[in-house]
Amino acid sequence: MTTWLPDIQQGYGPLYARIADQIEQAIGNGALPVGTKLPPQRNLAFDIGVTIGTIGRAYNIVRERGLVSGEVGRGTYVLDHPESRPPEQADPLTTSLAGTRPIVAPPGKLRFDSTAAPDIGQGDILAKLLGDISREHHADIASYARNFPDHWFEAGAQWLASGSFRPAPECIVPTLGAHAAVIAVISAVTSPGDRIAFETLTYSQVSRSAGLIGRRIALMASDESGLIPEDFERVCAQQHPKLAFLMPSAQNPTVAIMPLERRQAVAEIARNYGVWLVEDNLYGSMTGDPIPLLAELAPERTFLVGGLSKSVAAGVRGGWVACPPHFSQRIRIAHKMISGGLPFLLAELCARLVLSGAASSLRSRGVEEIGERVAMAREIFAGFEFNDHPKVPFLWLKLPEPWLSGTFKQAALQEGVLIDDEDEFKAARSDRVFHRIRVGFSSPAKRSDVQTGFQVLRRLLDSGRTGYDSFD
Numbered sequence: 001m002t003t004w005l006p007d008i009q010q011g012y013g014p015l016y017a018r019i020a021d022q023i024e025q026a027i028g029n030g031a032l033p034v035g036t037k038l039p040p041q042r043n044l045a046f047d048i049g050v051t052i053g054t055i056g057r058a059y060n061i062v063r064e065r066g067l068v069s070g071e072v073g074r075g076t077y078v079l080d081h082p083e084s085r086p087p088e089q090a091d092p093l094t095t096s097l098a099g100t101r102p103i104v105a106p107p108g109k110l111r112f113d114s115t116a117a118p119d120i121g122q123g124d125i126l127a128k129l130l131g132d133i134s135r136e137h138h139a140d141i142a143s144y145a146r147n148f149p150d151h152w153f154e155a156g157a158q159w160l161a162s163g164s165f166r167p168a169p170e171c172i173v174p175t176l177g178a179h180a181a182v183i184a185v186i187s188a189v190t191s192p193g194d195r196i197a198f199e200t201l202t203y204s205q206v207s208r209s210a211g212l213i214g215r216r217i218a219l220m221a222s223d224e225s226g227l228i229p230e231d232f233e234r235v236c237a238q239q240h241p242k243l244a245f246l247m248p249s250a251q252n253p254t255v256a257i258m259p260l261e262r263r264q265a266v267a268e269i270a271r272n273y274g275v276w277l278v279e280d281n282l283y284g285s286m287t288g289d290p291i292p293l294l295a296e297l298a299p300e301r302t303f304l305v306g307g308l309s310k311s312v313a314a315g316v317r318g319g320w321v322a323c324p325p326h327f328s329q330r331i332r333i334a335h336k337m338i339s340g341g342l343p344f345l346l347a348e349l350c351a352r353l354v355l356s357g358a359a360s361s362l363r364s365r366g367v368e369e370i371g372e373r374v375a376m377a378r379e380i381f382a383g384f385e386f387n388d389h390p391k392v393p394f395l396w397l398k399l400p401e402p403w404l405s406g407t408f409k410q411a412a413l414q415e416g417v418l419i420d421d422e423d424e425f426k427a428a429r430s431d432r433v434f435h436r437i438r439v440g441f442s443s444p445a446k447r448s449d450v451q452t453g454f455q456v457l458r459r460l461l462d463s464g465r466t467g468y469d470s471f472d
Contacts, residue, residue: 004031005039008048014423015050016057023062027078038068038076053404060410064106099204100409100424110453113418115252115393115440116314120365126313129352133345145344148174155351156320159359160306162285165296167304167322173331174320174347176339178282178307181321181331182245183209185303188327188334189276190215190242197235197244198427199227201434203252203280206245207427217428220244224387226251226258229265236273243276248294249284253396253425253438255387260291267298277302282310286367287391300324303331308350310393310442311363318350366442367391373441373450380454384461393442399435400461408437408460415456 004026011018026032039047041055059076062068070076134141156172175181183206186196192214198207199222207217218239221231226248235241246266248258258266270277279294279302295304307319323331335342353359371390378388385398399408405421412419420438439457444450 005044005047008050014429016054016061019050019055019058020061020065023058024065024067027067032078034078034080036078038078040075053407057406057410099208100406100421106413106418108416109413110417110449110456111443112412112439112441112453112457113420113424114443115310116443117308117310117312117362118366118369118393118442119445120362120369122313122362125353125358125362126316126349129349129356129358130345133348133352137344137348140348141345143344145342145347148342148347149351151355152347152351155354156322159285159308159354160281160304160320160322162281162293163290165293167295171323171325171328172320173323173328173335174318174342174350175307175335176319176342176346177309177317178280178305178319179205179209180335180339181303181305181307181319182206182278182280183213183338184331184335185276185278185305185321186210186215186243187213187338188330194242195239197232197239197241197275199246199251200427200430200432201254201422201425202245202427203247204425204427219428219430222251222254222256224254224256226254226256226262227266229262229269232266233269233273236269236275240273241275243278244270245278245280246294247280247283249281249289249291250287250389250392252283253394253420253422253436255389255392255394255396257287257289257291257389263291263294263297267294267302270298270301275301279304281306283392286311286363286370287389295322303327308353308359311366312353312359313362316349316353317346318353370442372447376447376451377439377441377454380451380458381461394438394440397437397439399437400464402464403435403461405433405435405437411460412457415460417453417456419457 006019006022008015008018011021023032038059041052041059045052045055063070067079068076069079152174153169153172156174157167157169160167175184190196193216195216195218196210197218197220200219201222211217218235218241220235221228227246232244248263250257277294277298281293281304285306293304295302301324304322305319308316321331370393374388374390377395381397384400386395388395399405406423409419409421422434422436425438441450444453
């Protein structure tokens with residue numbers, strides 16, 4: 001047994017990440033030699049004044065890094081091959097930016113931590129289109145995309161259209177996916193030090209990226225109907241954000257759909273306080289939601305973002321942003337600066353997918369497959385509380401007592417299923433605890449694998465913590 005103790009005042013990020021980093025550092029510098037038994041979780045938690053759950057998460061991280069092994073009844077011991085871990089894992093900034101999702105998924109696991117478009121045979125369509133492009137544009141695909149043909153903009157206008165709303169082609173900017181579109185907008189209309197407003201739970205990759213380029217984060221409260229306008233106004237009055245990032249339709253991860261009255265209120269508040277809006281409609285385009293977009297209600301200040309990753313094919317990295325009037329050139333330049341430019345091959349492929357009707361057909365088929373999987377989830381998880389939508393590839397599941405989000409995620413991993421805990425979607429540090437997980441179910445190629453994963457999670461939910469042993 002060692003007397004080594006971590007210093008929780010040192011390092012960056014959440015407490016559990018700091019403790020894990022210090023364990024790794026101690027193993028590397030010899031303070032925790034090979035074969036050393038780490039302190040039992042309860043003892044270490046008492047000694048440094050944190051919760052047992054915090055220590056458990058830290059131990060889980062170093063176990064995943066291959067630094068220690070846990071044996072039931074014996075404890076946790078330092079392994080003999082620390083060189084097997086990727087050296088960049090020791091960087092606390094890397095750990096913080098990466099979130100709670102592994103950058104490289106462990107082999108042999110069912111991936112329920114992704115919502116990429118399901119495999120419905122789109123590879124054959126992509127192969128044909130790529131062959132056509134290669135034959136017709138063999139010079140263009142070997143060079144930079146120096147000229148943007150008109151049909152690239154027309155494709156974006158067609159894909160971002162919703163109901164009676166259709167953006168003008170001259171307001172469209174083709175981008176290297178929706179994420180790149182959002183970061184281009186943030187880079188173009190805000191400056192380092194400006195605040196960007198996010199819902200407490202959101203697509204946190206955007207908030208992390210915004211923090212990386214020097215923007216500060218302001219948190220807004222939401223409920224089952226999405227962003228609460230009164231709290232948006234409070235944040236605007238007190239913290240003066242320059243921009244707000246929102247997903248009014250099929251919000252990720254809560255699946256909330258914001259009603260028209262709230263959208264109208266949000267548009268008016270943004271107008272009164274001079275706040276730019278980024279409307280991410282990736283999932284909304286799948287739902288067929290008839291409620292008007294923010295881009296319709298506040299066209300002079302809303303950047304509407306969409307793409308192909310969730311509904312057609314994630315690998316083609318296709319996206320577009322519809323800008324307020326006179327902003328498209330500014331966003332286009334910003335996108336080139338932050339992404340390095342748009343490859344001709346991908347931009348042409350995305351345009352042909354949309355203009356040929358293949359993208360809409362693939363989206364319809366993908367939504368149909370998602371509907372079958374949602375029906376399966378409703379049957380298997382009957383009796384538990386969760387939010388879902390018949391056309392959206394994830395559900396937001398409330399954990400029963402005594403499960404914690406991070407502990408359940410680790411238990412699922414040990415059973416061979418990767419899911420996302422609630423921390424993965426927190427835009428910044430927050431005192432809010434939701435005791436929920438997001439279960440994405442579009443990645444497994446076969447429905448039988450989806451069923452297997454759902455059944456594993458159901459067994460864990462039914463068993464409570466008696467189905468999970470963290471070794472100490």
